[in-house]
Amino acid sequence: MNIKEASEKTGVSSAAIRYYEKESLIPAIDRTEVGNRDIDDRIIRRIRFVTQMRAAGMSIENLRRYIQLFDAQEDNTKEQKALLQEQLAVMEEKRDDLQSAIDHLNYKLNHFYDHMETTEEELRALEREHADQVAQQDDGKASDGFDMND
Amino acid sequence: MNIKEASEKTGVSSAAIRYYEKESLIPAIDRTEVGNRDIDDRIIRRIRFVTQMRAAGMSIENLRRYIQLFDAQEDNTKEQKALLQEQLAVMEEKRDDLQSAIDHLNYKLNHFYDHMETTEEELRALEREHADQVAQQDDGKASDGFDMND
DNA sequence: CCTTGCCTTGAAGTACACATGAAGGTTTAT
DNA sequence: ATAAACCTTCATGTGTACTTCAAGGCAAGG
Numbered sequence: 001m002n003i004k005e006a007s008e009k010t011g012v013s014s015a016a017i018r019y020y021e022k023e024s025l026i027p028a029i030d031r032t033e034v035g036n037r038d039i040d041d042r043i044i045r046r047i048r049f050v051t052q053m054r055a056a057g058m059s060i061e062n063l064r065r066y067i068q069l070f071d072a073q074e075d076n077t078k079e080q081k082a083l084l085q086e087q088l089a090v091m092e093e094k095r096d097d098l099q100s101a102i103d104h105l106n107y108k109l110n111h112f113y114d115h116m117e118t119t120e121e122e123l124r125a126l127e128r129e130h131a132d133q134v135a136q137q138d139d140g141k142a143s144d145g146f147d148m149n150d
Numbered sequence: 151m152n153i154k155e156a157s158e159k160t161g162v163s164s165a166a167i168r169y170y171e172k173e174s175l176i177p178a179i180d181r182t183e184v185g186n187r188d189i190d191d192r193i194i195r196r197i198r199f200v201t202q203m204r205a206a207g208m209s210i211e212n213l214r215r216y217i218q219l220f221d222a223q224e225d226n227t228k229e230q231k232a233l234l235q236e237q238l239a240v241m242e243e244k245r246d247d248l249q250s251a252i253d254h255l256n257y258k259l260n261h262f263y264d265h266m267e268t269t270e271e272e273l274r275a276l277e278r279e280h281a282d283q284v285a286q287q288d289d290g291k292a293s294d295g296f297d298m299n300d
Numbered sequence: 301c302c303t304t305g306c307c308t309t310g311a312a313g314t315a316c317a318c319a320t321g322a323a324g325g326t327t328t329a330t
Numbered sequence: 331a332t333a334a335a336c337c338t339t340c341a342t343g344t345g346t347a348c349t350t351c352a353a354g355g356c357a358a359g360g
Binding site for chain 2: 335336337338339
Binding site for chain 4: 013015016
């Protein structure tokens with residue numbers, strides 16, 4: 001598959017695919033005799049993975065490190081694990097910030113008056129109130145929590 | 151409180167606070183007789199709110215729109231709600247992307263071999279497997295879900 | 301043969317979100 | 331009274347993540 005087809009398949013521009021290759025976010029792509037990129041499904045999946053991580057807010061630099069750790073199947077497992085766990089912590093914090101903003105917005109949508117300037121204390125109260133609402137609406141599912149941290 | 155104190159209190163640089171004011175992410179700040187910004191707690195809370203949303207990956211432009219919607223307590227409630235719901239959908243998708251990446255990473259940390267190039271089908275399988283692990287580890291808390299969507 | 305349509309590399313341009321610098325004003329301390 | 335330590339505005343610089351441009355190569359069709 002040429003780069004244009006890959007671009008159409010992934011929604012990532014040809015230029016961006018070239019850029020990702022140059023930045024080692026995706027592996028070196030095989031070339032045809034005349035030097036054109038010949039992209040297979042492995043590359044497509046990598047591109048999709050990169051897109052997902054970028055959408056989640058990870059920088060190119062961090063993503064490159066992260067991918068190198070994934071790719072390295074050898075030695076220094078301890079350091080690797082530590083680095084991956086750092087990365088994980090960053091991502092979880094980001095997710096929690098997002099969740100907090102989502103709660104904020106959901107509350108606004110339900111109540112519809114200004115509460116943007118609440119303190120963190122008040123925010124927690126709002127979240128509890130929102131959790132109650134969700135519990136009422138969803139009847140029983142009152143989790144609201146992300147408990148998969150180590 | 152002057153801008154330096156506000157900066158120290160929020161962890162946001164003075165330059166960024168000025169920038170936020172110029173971009174209407176925070177309201178116009180009162181000045182002293184000599185023209186210096188006099189920042190109160192209302193502004194501090196706004197700055198913190200902006201920081202949170204920025205950390206969650208919202209652009210300045212979207213954040214400005216979002217804040218204008220919050221600030222406008224008048225008329226066209228229907229349009230406002232629609233726009234807020236759009237914003238909410240974007241944020242939820244972002245959160246889900248992040249969660250998917252987190253699951254991916256957690257799985258890697260537990261298994262520690264390369265599975266970055268799995269298809270979406272396989273990823274779902276991994277997530278189920280990971281959910282099972284979490285259920286085992288946390289003994290009973292098998293939520294893993296974000297069920298607060300409307 | 302020449303246009304169309306794909307591709308290549310390398311360089312330069314762009315948008316966003318600030319950071320930094322210049323030039324100057326005010327209060328406080330020595 | 332002169333320096334230190336704040337402040338102001340306005341302009342310009344910076345890093346990131348691409349996009350766009352320039353110059354050219356290869357293959358098919360009219």
